Amino acid sequence: MGRMSTAEQRPWPVEVQLVVTQRSHGGTSSRTGAAALAMEGDMSVRNLILGALAAGGGAVIARRKLDPRRIHGRHDDPTVDRWHVVFVNRPQDAVAPDGQLPAPLAELGDAVEVQVRRAAGDRGTALAARVRTPVPAGLSEATTRILGTDPRQAVRTALRHSKQLVETGEVLSPDKPGSTRLTLTNLPLELATRHARAEGRL
């Protein structure tokens, strides 16, 4: 499980900072952080095609138009992950009691660096994570995002799930069984909803 320590880089003043260094998976085969991050990547070539369609869709256009980072520039090194942050409406000791991270983040093991800090204005806790190892960039990023193997997707999902667990006690399930069927026109939407918690601006 995660233990409290001090990270070398502090993008903000932190009161408590946690870094996940190790995670054991009792009763199951041990999985490295990198493997854990790739666990959502079981997709077929068909989905690659669907993803390409989606990548050409409106969401991408909207992102290009609206994303302020495209105006101000992204990181100098695009293979260095940025911090992904969720705002949890609970105190720090409820988010990481005794230094133990919420399970969805703890399960990512050494692959991620995690920070827990007081949110501005005492509005709960900021829970942040980033991938330790170089992340895909350029064409590789586009491909891994479509395939669902980009390590940042697992980080986003884990952060969203952690926030929900701490705030509400459970992770809200999408409605199922579904009543919809696949059609030619909803292929991009189908792909978007498959990655609905793994993508976005988080």
Add this chain to the structure above:
Amino acid sequence: MKALCWEGVNEVSVEQVPDPQILNKQDAILKVTLSSVCGSDLHQISGYIPAMKAGDVLGHEFMGEIVEVGPEVRKHKPGDRVVVCSFIACGRCWYCEHELYSCCDNSNTNPAITESMWGQAPGGIFGYSHAMGGFKGSHSEYVRIPFVDHTAFTVPDGVDDQSAVFASDSAPTGWMGAHLGGVQPGDVVAVWGCGAVGQMAARSAMILGAERVIAMDRFDYRLDMMQRHVGAEVVNYEKVDVDAVLRERSDGRGPDVCIEAVGLECHSPGPQYRLEQLKQQTRVLQTDRGHTLREAILACRKGGTVFVLGVFAGLVDHVPMGALMNKGLTLRGAQQHGERYIPMLLDRIASGELKTAHLATHPMPLEQGPRGYDLFKNKKENCLRAVFRPDGLSPNGG
């Protein structure tokens, strides 16, 4: 079970779909007794909000009887007669704690879509596309209610179903427009749109003390309902100069609060309407028509407030930012924070202060859902709202 499903652009039908299940410990299953159409359904049906999949169950304004609850449900139990807010709220995130329930952080299971479009994801809604969570809608025999202790409200015994169902969405949406629009005693309030939400906004403004409420539409039957059931002054915008009328009736100042209750498919008189439609069809020049929004901004008095209740999804061309800035206006909008208002509104309905039952002009069995949407969308037979009853009986039990 049977449900009314979206099958493609301008195509709905009653289909057999899987029964809902308890998926979370705080879920409940509701047996739907009444489920109303809403103007914002038309944006989904017409394809203006392109996040629907064939087979999606429509409907988000509803009530019913709880028949099953999850193990961590505390407030409700099977047998409770409840009205359900169209927006799902966890009740514990920062937004819910600050009564901004439609901004709930935890109820939209597809946050990436709206984050990409709008920067942040609002909460989930029943039957309102996959951009808003992909939850099955209420035009069905049963529906799953997530976070039921926060999303559903027991209906007082003195309130009949046909009145209570509109506490789900129309009434709290209208109330929110007047309340968060800052209506004060003595204000002059203008309301664009005499549908159910517009009527509720006008009535709410009166209850909050507005001295004059002026409502606009182009269909005589809707204007007549507004005048007869709400008591607001009415204006047919196809027959008069709206700006001149509002200026005259507000003693030359302009309305203190302007409430836009129409949204992205608004109509406008004159040839510019065709141009608006053309630009909208490109999906590039604009995705939403903005005539009513522009008119509200231009009509509003200096320092006044424009509150947007009508649903907008994307981009509106030619928004008069010069007027907004130089007149010192406040522009505000929201999807409805119903959990904040529903208990209070049910009390007002029970006391007779707020009347809602007249909105249900076309009660009908769920099997007639496609006809109901045809009447509603095309303003046939003076339809204001078609309200479906899955058990096949009329809302009055007949």
